[in-house]
Amino acid sequence: MSDKKKHIIALVLFYGYISILLWITIFSRQSPTGKNMLMHPLWEYIALFKNISWHAARDIVMNMLLFIPYGFLFSCAYVKYRKYTIILAFALSVFIEIIQLIFQLGWSEIDDVVNNTIGAFIGYKVYGRTIKK
Template identity: 45%
Template sequence: MIIMDYQIQLSTLLKIIPMVIVGFIVYFIIKTLIQRRFKIKVLITIFEYCFILSIITILKITGIISGNFGATSIFAGNVNFSFSLFEEGLSRATVLNLILFIPFGFLAALAVKKLREKWFYGILIGLIFSIVIEFLQSFTGRYVQIDDVMMNTIGSFIGYGISCFILVLVDKTNIKHGKKD
């Protein structure tokens, strides 16, 4: 069953690549205009692209992209909120929420240098993105759960932690071999 979920997610990923390329070009143009210089660091650019890819993939999988938005569901009272924790136990969907956000947190720390300054940023970025997704899902008629916010945030922080750990190892290796940034 989980393998089938991964196949669906891989299929979704392949379908959104053109959208990601357009999004990345827009991001890169805006970044260049803000910084007022055209400078490309290949590795950072790859991380930024992958981070945008993870964001758009999550938005697609959660139904935000190509979702059926409408405020009528909210005004008609058709929004389903659940504020109880693990009402269904540790379900497959709960675990998939955790797994879905690990690459997001991992790539966030690699793509955005400012996020590496404090560990709290690793939690905050996952929390904010997850809350935005759950809020937007209320307009698509999907089920909004506090469990999702919690698992998404934990997944993001796990990815963030792995990324920071790898960066520390790389820094130690560079110092040991006399290399600088």
């Protein structure tokens, strides 16, 4: 397969993923829940280790899993800009949290930004170890 075809496939997959990500985090949310904002950094980690909270563990893992494809697919689609993967994932996560806060769509949390960014970093590293040679 030619490099151009691979690049087109990577772009289609990346933007398909972005569409699904925005659907899950913004557009599928039905009704406003009120301005719900948690500004206590790492509260989920504290709850996890202090209280053995399986809800916190699930939330942490799900937010990381949500952004692993971002780190991998952005690196595939934009090889020349791969070094910006993490900062752009961070910016996208902040954007999503701000939209959720403004339109009152669930909880807006610093921990989500942290976990999403960690997930993107994992995807970035997976790309570096499996695709890039």
